[in-house]
Amino acid sequence: MGQTTVALLGTGVMGAGMAKNIAAAGLPLRVWNRTRSKAEPLAEVGAVVTDTASAAADGADVVVTMQFDVESVTSAITAASPAPGTIWIQSATVGVDGASQLATVAESLGLVYVDAPVLGTRKPAEDGTLVVLASGPDDVHERCAPVFDAIGSRTLWVGAAGQGSRLKLVANLWVATATAGTAEVLSLAGSLGLDPSLFFRAVEGGGTDMPYIHLKGGAMLAGNFDPSFSMEGAAKDTRLIVEAASEGGLELPVARAIAGQFAAGVEAGNGDLDMAAAYLNYRDK
Numbered sequence: 001m002g003q004t005t006v007a008l009l010g011t012g013v014m015g016a017g018m019a020k021n022i023a024a025a026g027l028p029l030r031v032w033n034r035t036r037s038k039a040e041p042l043a044e045v046g047a048v049v050t051d052t053a054s055a056a057a058d059g060a061d062v063v064v065t066m067q068f069d070v071e072s073v074t075s076a077i078t079a080a081s082p083a084p085g086t087i088w089i090q091s092a093t094v095g096v097d098g099a100s101q102l103a104t105v106a107e108s109l110g111l112v113y114v115d116a117p118v119l120g121t122r123k124p125a126e127d128g129t130l131v132v133l134a135s136g137p138d139d140v141h142e143r144c145a146p147v148f149d150a151i152g153s154r155t156l157w158v159g160a161a162g163q164g165s166r167l168k169l170v171a172n173l174w175v176a177t178a179t180a181g182t183a184e185v186l187s188l189a190g191s192l193g194l195d196p197s198l199f200f201r202a203v204e205g206g207g208t209d210m211p212y213i214h215l216k217g218g219a220m221l222a223g224n225f226d227p228s229f230s231m232e233g234a235a236k237d238t239r240l241i242v243e244a245a246s247e248g249g250l251e252l253p254v255a256r257a258i259a260g261q262f263a264a265g266v267e268a269g270n271g272d273l274d275m276a277a278a279y280l281n282y283r284d285k
Helices: 013-024 036-045 053-057 070-080 095-109 122-127 138-151 163-191 198-203 211-222 231-247 253-270 275-282
Strands: 006-009 029-032 062-065 087-090 112-115 130-134 152-157
Touching: 006 013, 006 053, 006 070, 013 029, 013 036, 013 122, 013 138, 029 036, 029 053, 053 070, 062 070, 062 138, 070 087, 070 095, 087 095, 087 138, 095 112, 095 163, 095 231, 112 138, 112 163, 130 138, 130 163, 138 152, 163 198, 163 211, 163 231, 163 253, 163 275, 198 211, 211 275, 231 253, 231 275, 253 275
Parallel strands: 006 029, 006 062, 062 087, 087 112, 130 152
Antiparallel strands: none
16 A cells, blocks of 8 residues: 555644644654644644645545534534545544534545544654544545554544544543543531642552543642643533533533533633643632
């Protein structure tokens, strides 16, 4: 099989890291971002930076989209208008309804739709260790493999297109729950006159310990909120989780409360900070 030419649309926090690893794998790569300056550094790793989405997609075997939401994805892929038969790997978190909407867009453009959101944040994207939750036609697995192998440590194919987005919501609920829970635990410790770091020592090595709470909790206590995954993104994703559950007849009061905490963080002006900034919701209370 010859080299797979890739177009990547969206070079933000996640897309930039993905692009670097696609280029490092030796795949011909063209990149486009709505704000060109965010894509230009990728020229240093061998990517061709284009002025338009259509220029990036022209002649590509695979087009990857990594935007913020279903609206921005739709805008990008429509502007790109890849040739019919092109594989479209859609990696943004868009929810159940969003994945269905994008399947319709793919059909209208004649594209082969692969719904493949990823698990991981900035560092896994930069390290090429994302987990790809792929869903789509069985006969394109091999053709997608060069891209997935470049950006991820493993790929999990989970069925027909749309199933990947469903599993992403499930996994993101766990991440959001752990983050919001850690923020409340540390805030409670402080309100009781304790050094919040004692919590980590109390659970260390036990069945309730997990590396993630040390990572996010340490950032909270250090006041380090450089975005690995933004508060705005967390608010959007938890809203999608609540909506998907409600449409299926399931009420998730914990998820709804967590979504409210991230939404409050955005309203407080912290949307561009890391989701760990949920901790700031409690600082003045």
